[in-house]
Amino acid sequence: MQRNAEILAALLQLKDITRDFGTVRALDGVCFEAAAGEVHALLGENGAGKTTLMNVAFGFVRPDCGEIVFDGRRYTAMTPQVAMAAGIGMVHQHFKLVEEFTVAENVALGSSDYREALRPSDRSRLKSIIRATGLEVDPSAVVEDLPVGLRQRVEILKALFRGSRLLILDEPTAVLTPRETEDLFRVLLRLREQGTGIVLITHKLDEALSLSDRVTVLRNGKTVLSRPAAEVTQAEVASAMVGRELDSGARDLPTPQEDILLEARGLSSPETGQQPAQEISFALRAGEILGIAGVEGNGQTALADLLAGVLAPASGSLLLAGRDVSREGVAGRLRAGLAHIPGDRQTQALLLEFPLRENLLLGRWPLGEFLRGPFLDVGALSLSTREAIEAYGIRGATVQTPAMSLSGGNQQRFVVARQMGAKPRVIVAVNPTRGLDVGAIEYVHARLVEHCERGGAVVLISTDLDEVLALSHRILVLYRGRVAAEYPRGARREDVGLAMATGRAA
Amino acid sequence: MRERTRELAGTLVFPLAGLALIAGIILLGGKSPAQGFAALISGSLGGAFALAETAIRACPLLLAGLGVTVAFRAGVWNIGAEGQIYIGALAVVALAPALGMLPAPLAVPAALLVAAAAGGVWAWVPAFLRTRRGVQEVISTIMLNFIAIQLVSWCVHGPLKESTGQFPYSNEIPAALMLPRLLPPTRLHLGVVFALAAVAVVWVFLFRTLRGFQLRAVGASPEAALHAGIRTERSVWSAMAISGALAGIAGAVQLMGVSHILFEKFSPGYGYTAIAAALLGGLHPVGVTLSAGLLGALEAGASAMQREAGVSTVIVYLVQGVIILSVAHQAARRRAVTEAIRQRGAQEV
Numbered sequence: 001m002q003r004n005a006e007i008l009a010a011l012l013q014l015k016d017i018t019r020d021f022g023t024v025r026a027l028d029g030v031c032f033e034a035a036a037g038e039v040h041a042l043l044g045e046n047g048a049g050k051t052t053l054m055n056v057a058f059g060f061v062r063p064d065c066g067e068i069v070f071d072g073r074r075y076t077a078m079t080p081q082v083a084m085a086a087g088i089g090m091v092h093q094h095f096k097l098v099e100e101f102t103v104a105e106n107v108a109l110g111s112s113d114y115r116e117a118l119r120p121s122d123r124s125r126l127k128s129i130i131r132a133t134g135l136e137v138d139p140s141a142v143v144e145d146l147p148v149g150l151r152q153r154v155e156i157l158k159a160l161f162r163g164s165r166l167l168i169l170d171e172p173t174a175v176l177t178p179r180e181t182e183d184l185f186r187v188l189l190r191l192r193e194q195g196t197g198i199v200l201i202t203h204k205l206d207e208a209l210s211l212s213d214r215v216t217v218l219r220n221g222k223t224v225l226s227r228p229a230a231e232v233t234q235a236e237v238a239s240a241m242v243g244r245e246l247d248s249g250a251r252d253l254p255t256p257q258e259d260i261l262l263e264a265r266g267l268s269s270p271e272t273g274q275q276p277a278q279e280i281s282f283a284l285r286a287g288e289i290l291g292i293a294g295v296e297g298n299g300q301t302a303l304a305d306l307l308a309g310v311l312a313p314a315s316g317s318l319l320l321a322g323r324d325v326s327r328e329g330v331a332g333r334l335r336a337g338l339a340h341i342p343g344d345r346q347t348q349a350l351l352l353e354f355p356l357r358e359n360l361l362l363g364r365w366p367l368g369e370f371l372r373g374p375f376l377d378v379g380a381l382s383l384s385t386r387e388a389i390e391a392y393g394i395r396g397a398t399v400q401t402p403a404m405s406l407s408g409g410n411q412q413r414f415v416v417a418r419q420m421g422a423k424p425r426v427i428v429a430v431n432p433t434r435g436l437d438v439g440a441i442e443y444v445h446a447r448l449v450e451h452c453e454r455g456g457a458v459v460l461i462s463t464d465l466d467e468v469l470a471l472s473h474r475i476l477v478l479y480r481g482r483v484a485a486e487y488p489r490g491a492r493r494e495d496v497g498l499a500m501a502t503g504r505a506a
Numbered sequence: 507m508r509e510r511t512r513e514l515a516g517t518l519v520f521p522l523a524g525l526a527l528i529a530g531i532i533l534l535g536g537k538s539p540a541q542g543f544a545a546l547i548s549g550s551l552g553g554a555f556a557l558a559e560t561a562i563r564a565c566p567l568l569l570a571g572l573g574v575t576v577a578f579r580a581g582v583w584n585i586g587a588e589g590q591i592y593i594g595a596l597a598v599v600a601l602a603p604a605l606g607m608l609p610a611p612l613a614v615p616a617a618l619l620v621a622a623a624a625g626g627v628w629a630w631v632p633a634f635l636r637t638r639r640g641v642q643e644v645i646s647t648i649m650l651n652f653i654a655i656q657l658v659s660w661c662v663h664g665p666l667k668e669s670t671g672q673f674p675y676s677n678e679i680p681a682a683l684m685l686p687r688l689l690p691p692t693r694l695h696l697g698v699v700f701a702l703a704a705v706a707v708v709w710v711f712l713f714r715t716l717r718g719f720q721l722r723a724v725g726a727s728p729e730a731a732l733h734a735g736i737r738t739e740r741s742v743w744s745a746m747a748i749s750g751a752l753a754g755i756a757g758a759v760q761l762m763g764v765s766h767i768l769f770e771k772f773s774p775g776y777g778y779t780a781i782a783a784a785l786l787g788g789l790h791p792v793g794v795t796l797s798a799g800l801l802g803a804l805e806a807g808a809s810a811m812q813r814e815a816g817v818s819t820v821i822v823y824l825v826q827g828v829i830i831l832s833v834a835h836q837a838a839r840r841r842a843v844t845e846a847i848r849q850r851g852a853q854e855v
Contacts, residue, residue, distance in 0.1 A: 310733055330735025340733075348733040351726045362723055362734045365716055376714050 089159025549810020625754020
């Protein structure tokens with residue numbers, strides 16, 4: 001799929017871009033070029049500056065110094081409006097669509113040709129774009145009825161309709177099923193043939209290398225690698241990203257023992273307005289990691305809440321080491337030996353404005369270890385917090401540091417440290433590495449495996465299929481709230497992906 | 507450095523503009539701003555008498571402000587301190603004959619307990635409505651203020667009218683219920699000591715007990731609290747009950763320390779000024795102490811300003827208004843900064 005990056009005319013040139021956020025230098029003299037008819041992958045760990053760099057190109061962030069040249073013109077004050085008018089389109093990670101509007105109405109928003117898109121009889125240009133690119137979507141469909149993959153198409157259509165010749169996509173595959181990802185790539189390749197320049201911000205090495213013509217890696221705000229994709233190996237790029245060699249994907253897992261630690265018997269969640277989980281049954285042995293795969297929105301949240309005790313089951317029961325804990329809440333289950341790592345660390349696991357010391361208390365108060373009568377034992381609390389900070393390598397933090405000022409990776413390390421510190425037998429982890437960089441992912445995975453080696457068990461609910469495949473003894477696929485298929489370790493990625501997308505085992 | 511300077515300028519611009527505005531208004535009224543401000547300061551800080559006046563005026567603001575602090579920290583918008591003050595005082599007056607028969611050392615604590623219970627129960631109504639019926643407490647607490655004020659008005663015109671039946675106010679409370687004066691001839695009374703003790707108790711509760719932590723956690727992020735197994739409903743209930751109890755005590759202290767009778771307009775809006783005190787004090791017990799002191803000083807100084815410079819006390823409400831606006835302005839700036847940090851974090855993800 002790769003083409004040799006010949007001398008293509010540079011469409012976008014960023015020259016010596018530097019930008020500070022407070023005392024942090026987010027970008028340090030970065031140069032970047034994107035050409036027409038080329039897919040350029042921009043890789044890097046979290047906080048490496050990839051999104052910031054593209055936000056500079058799109059005018060969201062003004063550089064402290066450096067130069068932006070697009071299509072031969074130099075821009076001193078780039079704004080999103082100017083960028084769009086010049087022909088730069090950006091598809092953000094979080095879509096910016098009006099959900100109540102139709103596809104055509106969303107496309108019309110912010111376009112000078114809005115009338116053309118709005119009138120059903122007069123949509124020839126929109127339709128021809130759809131035909132030419134393969135971005136199949138019904139212009140009259142209302143966005144809130146569309147699945148994520150199609151919403152993304154609407155975002156791309158919006159950009160193309162405005163006449164974008166350079167398309168910047170920020171982590172476009174993070175929310176897609178394997179099938180949707182393939183469709184997206186087909187569209188991108190077609191756009192490339194038609195001469196559109198594409199910048200792909202991504203974490204995922206394999207897709208970056210299979211799809212792109214050129215690869216640029218940022219680390220700590222600096223370019224550490226920029227070469228044609230054909231000339232680099234996956235290992236080279238990975239070590240460029242983290243600055244060291246990594247151990248490869250699949251891990252050695254301990255052999256599970258005989259005794260069952262956690263058993264779900266026909267668990268169903270009550271109606272809460274989101275996709276409920278229905279009749280979930282499984283038995284989890286000591287030393288075992290059970291992966292729950294599925295496309296986002298297939299009942300993961302409900303299942304996680306049922307297991308953690310946030311939701312009381314409508315029917316069914318949950319046994320922890322033989323004891324029925326169905327009626328216990330989060331606190332009771334933690335006391336019984338079940339800890340959970342919620343899916344959204346910023347809103348569910350942490351009090352952002354509170355110091356780490358109190359965030360430790362948030363996750364551990366039911367154990368009563370920090371109480372002296374009715375009062376808090378602040379000394380013991382500080383001690384445990386300091387231990388967690390040191391043991392988990394959360395650099396630069398003290399017990400008084402607010403959770404808000406930690407990076408995403410360190411926030412998650414702290415949450416994992418906190419829950420591990422409760423010495424649970426079973427851990428329910430929901431998307432425990434979402435949005436983390438390679439180093440932090442590796443770290444969290446290692447802790448979960450370690451927990452199993454010590455005879456604990458883990459339920460890993462994750463929408464990242466690679467994570468589930470790499471880490472689970474067994475995989476259950478969740479589809480519309482039910483367990484649709486079960487796979488042993490070593491199952492083929494394609495098979496699990498198909499079950500995720502269709503709800504049927506291959 | 508430049509940012510620090512700008513920040514400082516941002517902090518000062520509102521109060522300074524406010525002062526200039528007030529000076530202008532005094533001038534328009536044909537009075538001397540300098541004389542007015544001088545009277546304001548000497549009437550609130552100049553000497554033992556002025557300081558005592560400041561303290562007794564700060565007293566209900568502090569107690570009710572602590573109540574508001576507890577509620578706001580828990581994310582419960584209790585605007586009902588005013589009504590809870592009335593109900594606390596009303597309960598003491600209603601039970602005054604019985605309370606007065608207790609031996610003196612027991613009478614005062616018993617009366618404070620009665621007021622706390624009455625205020626707490628009154629505040630518990632909006633908590634019930636919010637947790638069980640989804641009624642916003644901002645609205646229900648305000649509504650209950652009107653009911654409480656009218657209830658007191660009806661009582662002092664009816665069942666609690668003084669014995670001769672001529673005037674619309676209650677009998678004077680029994681001597682056993684009157685708070686002793688600390689520094690005669692000033693009006694400084696024991697209630698000020700109670701208020702300062704409440705500062706310590708509220709601080710310990712909020713920052714050194716599990717229940718207080720849970721309450722703050724619910725206020726900061728109900729979702730995180732839920733995932734940590736904290737019962738959010740119970741937090742709303744206890745926050746409201748404590749908040750109402752403190753406001754109820756504020757009413758009782760005002761009654762037992764200063765007025766000794768209950769009448770219509772018993773509180774000139776202490777419950778609302780207490781909200782300003784709580785916010786101005788950054789919802790921290792020590793901060794609330796300082797802000798209640800400041801607002802108390804303004805009220806004490808206002809009388810002096812009218813007496814000595816002929817400037818209407820209404821000016822002081824202008825000052826308060828300006829202070830509250832500048833606090834709101836500061837809070838909004840802080841929120842904007844926090845939000846910016848959060849969004850930057852979200853973008854990294």
